[in-house]
Amino acid sequence: MSFVLIVALGLAAAAVVAVFCWGVYLFTKQSEVAGDISLAPPKPKRPSTFILNRITELIGRPFVGAVKELVGPEREESIRLRIEAAGCPEGLTVERYLQRKVGEILLYSTAAILLLTRGQTMLAMLALCFVVLTDADLLLKTRQRQDDIQRQLPDFLDVLAVSVGAGLAFRQALARVADSMPGTLADEFRIVLRQMDLGTSRREAFQALRQRNSNEALGKFVTAIQQSEELGAPLSHTLLNIGQDMRRQDAQYMRRKAQRLNPRVTGITAATMLPGLLLLVGGAMILGSGIDFTGVLGG
Known part of the structure; x- marks a missing residue:
């Protein structure tokens, strides 16, 4: 009886230790805890530096x-x-x-x-x-951001045109589309909206956008927006026309980019395949010549 009691006490102690360890594990592993016990918001992480x-x-x-x-x-x-x-x-x-x-x-x-x-x-x-x-x-x-802007601009303008056509004001539609389509282009337009919130006029904010980015398509978009504002043209139709032009320009941009890559691909291919090809051809010629290498090497 005493032996059974000792075993039961040992198992109970082991269970208590196991439950305690499991509780510590759940407490320290935040991804598996139902809620965070701290009320303070997490501190923003500073971008890592090389x-x-x-x-x-x-x-x-x-x-x-x-x-x-x-x-x-x-x-x-x-x-x-x-x-x-x-x-x-x-x-x-x-x-x-x-x-x-x-x-x-x-x-x-x-x-x-x-x-x-x-x-x-x-x-x-x-x-x-x-x-x-x-x-x-x-x-x-900078080049990577401009490529991202070139790729994201047509879809962004299509959604913006639909939002403006649905009755939203341009500024409100721009903010909504920037929130729904995150990316490099959305970050640039958030900067524009922040500048307008601080008192900068729309023309100056979009002019600063054009100065920050060398993308030709984005520059044309800014010009069209400013002309539409000055002439009083319907903004939704302007955005649709700009979106169609941007898609054609995007296709041309990708063709030009592919053409610039062709010489690089050719150079890399030649640099990697030419030595092996020379060895293969030279080796075949030497083996086919019937030269007695034992006599040449003095064997």
């Missing part, structure tokens, strides 16, 4: 004040437009951009000089290429 960019920002931070005086307001405005055109990657600002550029010049130039003193010219040239790391990243992201 480790090399963090290092260059730390290096260039002491010099940013002097660099801003040398750059001047016009150059700062140009940098700001470039950053906005790239979508402000990693929460980049003009000040952080200047920090990165100074840090890149100091860090990678010093590394290149050290490599040159050791006679490693190729590695020195590779280190110097990292001086334009931030500019190359901005250029790449």
Whole structure:
């Protein structure tokens, strides 16, 4: 009887421990808990920054004040437009951009000089290429955003035309379509709406939209909107006509893009297949010539 009691107590203790561990697991794993016990809203996550960019920002931070005086307001405005055109990657600002550029010049130039003193010219040239790391990243992201805008614009305009034709005001329809069709183009129009909420006129807000983006189709859309506002033309018909034109331009844009890719594909194909083809043809010719390799090699 005492043995049975000891076993029962042991099993009960094990069950209590198991229930306790399971409760701790559910409490710490928020995805499986019915509700969050904390009332405070989650803190917004700061965009992650590439480790090399963090290092260059730390290096260039002491010099940013002097660099801003040398750059001047016009150059700062140009940098700001470039950053906005790239979508402000990693929460980049003009000040952080200047920090990165100074840090890149100091860090990678010093590394290149050290490599040159050791006679490693190729590695020195590779280190110097990292001086334009931030500019190359901005250029790449700007092109990607413009491609996204070109692809999203026709569908966005069709839905916007239907919303305006249903009786919604242009501003309200623009906000609703931007919320229902998230993407790069929707983010740009949210910026326009935010600027208008802060007191900017519609013409100035759309003009700033055109300055931020080099996409030709988007520029034509802004021009058509401004002309429709000045001439008093029905906005829904204007949007439908613009949407049809955008689809034709999008097809032409994709054809031009495919034509630009053809030489690259040809070059990559030639670079990868040509060595193997030469080896195959050369090997076949040598084997078919009947040369006695044992005599040549002295075997």
